[in-house]
Amino acid sequence: MKKMFALAAALTVTMAAAQSTVTGAGASFPFPLYSKMFAEYKNDKGVAVNYQSVGSGAGQKQILERTVDFAGSDNPMSDEAMKDAPGQLLHIPTAIGAVVPAYNLPGVTAPLKFTGKVLADIYLGKIKTWNDKAITALNPGVTIAPLPITVARRSDGSGTTYVFSDYLAKVSSEWKSKVGVGNSLQWPVGTGARGNDGVAGVVKSTPGAIGYVELVYAKQNKLPFGSVQNRAGKFVLADNGPAALAANGVVIPADTRVSLTNSANADAYPIASFTYVIFYQEQKYGSRTQAQAKALKDLLGWMVTTGQGYNEPLDYAKLPAAAANKAKSILNKMTFDGKKL
Incomplete structure (x- = not known):
């Protein structure tokens, strides 16, 4: 019974x-x-x-x-x-997942190359046009129109913002001291939008725009996105494999709370989480x-x-x-x- x-x-x-x-x-x-x-x-x-x-x-x-x-x-x-x-x-x-720099540049077909410093300087408002020598020097042979850069970023409290700013703080001392790391930031420049879909929408509708979004949002919106130089000096285009490699060699603590950005793995994509x-x-x-x-x-x-x-x-x-x-x-x-x- x-x-x-x-x-x-x-x-x-x-x-x-x-x-x-x-x-x-x-x-x-x-x-x-x-x-x-x-x-x-x-x-x-x-x-x-x-x-x-x-x-x-x-x-x-x-x-x-x-x-x-x-x-x-x-x-x-x-x-x-x-x-x-x-x-x-x-x-x-x-x-x-991987956070990618997606952009809207008519006529540019090959993925652009970015360093962490260049991305930080764009979001600090120091690089204002697409034909700035800091960008063209990384992309020889690519014709880039002298469009003004429209910076798109999140307006809401965002983990994607945290991941992106966590990476920038690791590669730019100026970003670390002036802006820092967080879900919500005091942005030096930029047009705010809610959600990854909102940032992707700003980029898609604005020639000259750049925005940080999770990889799938760039792909769903058919937005080109650039490769980013990792800690080993290699320019890596985001994909499942390079994102997964960001965790290789990282000790996962018992509570699993850990940062994967700027991985030491030579083949890893550097803005992963x-x-x-x-x-x-x-x-x-x-x-x-x-x-x-x-x-x-x-x-x-x-x-x-x-x-x-x-x-x-x-x-x-x-x-x-x-x-x-x-x-x-x-x-x-x-x-x-x-x-x-």
Whole structure:
């Protein structure tokens, strides 16, 4: 009889989980990937996932306020940012993506070459036209019209901004001292737009524009994007392989919070990053049920295992084995009312 009751209870939890909706909000960087993942997950498991692409900053705010089950963020939250959280927050990476300098230059067909210093100087407002000698010297034989540069950047709190500024701060002491690193910055120049799609839209509609966007947004909008010189001096065009190599040789800490920009790997693309899901270790809070907690854990476990099969077709790199294993260990820390899920 006890076995029958236990089986009935387990079946109730499973059925409730299958009928629930998991909610998330945050980064636009992984939104094309998450849209595919969550559609496939619903088809496979019957669980709907409502994810709002509102920017990493907004996602972090919503998880702190506990208005979503999980946040999406391209940068891990700092200890300072988490100190006011009402519970222990955990991070797991779900993919590696590349941030590319996309541009709109009529007549230029080959990918332009950029150094970190040139990108920093463009975003500092020091390089104002496309035929500036700092750009033409990197691209001999390429005819570049003397168009003024329209700088496009994010207006919202953005993990893509964090990744881009994290890279610039590593290669430009002037950028580090004058602008720094963050989701939101005091920009010296530029036209602001919300989301990766917003920045891509500004670039697409403005001859002479340049903007930093996640690789898939450049490809979806048919925007040319440049190669970027890595730490080894090689100009690398973003793709799955070079983005994945950014994690090679990087020690992944137990909590997985780490920067991948300006990798020492000789073949790595230098502006690459994990994108993260952030959630609470203790899942019993507010009116949450055990079924909701289990639904979240099952979803996240699927994202770092079966779901990885969707990364590369959508121009994201899969998680390295070390990162995937640490993500699984972190998921095993999830509890409900103090007991492991």
